[in-house]
Amino acid sequence: EIVVTQSPASLSVSPGERATLSCRASQSVSSNLAWYQQKPGQAPRLLINGASTRATGVPARFSGSGSGTEFTLIISSLESEDSAVYYCKQYNNWPLTFGGGTKVEIK
């Protein structure tokens, strides 16, 4: 099983500033990595697939990068509605595995 580790566990960012979230896989997953956003009381929402392709309707301030074992999600100019937990998930190998999440709070 591929273990996916996210850092930091939480971060607090002021509106308009940049948030940088990291995701590391225990072995190469090529570009087979997705990012999801989950707000309290809601189901997760797909943001990014293929490490860098935004899903339909996702604002351009969200961008993903990386390949192999190291990945990054950047929220370029944080808005209040971006307060959520963000999960990465590898789909290069079965079983599908999620990271533990990064909680983004607005200062």
Added chain:
Amino acid sequence: QLQLQESGPGPVKPWETLSLTCTVSGGSIRSTNYYWGWIRQPPGQGLEWIGNIYYTGGTYYNPSLKGRATISVDTSRNQFSLKVTSLTAADTAVYYCAALQGTTVTFHFWGQGSLVTVSS
């Protein structure tokens, strides 16, 4: 746009079997674009993939459940279902059903989730 809705038992007792059903609307469960999956989330914790099924009946499961999970599909009702046997408190979670897009292997559509509490 696909919509998914879980229905389930709420509280269940240890060692019983959990049964959940997901009803798909806005599209056919026979779609060749999607697999149909279950994901769970214990209170305050992260996400765990349980397994997927294709409309023809082919399945993938997470070995972490040690064979306790079974997913089935009913194409006549546009539904798919999850059973988990030998429940313990560790199975307490919100259970989500979701549509897994086949080419990108990403969950594009999700149900709202069903909280299952395992308690005597």
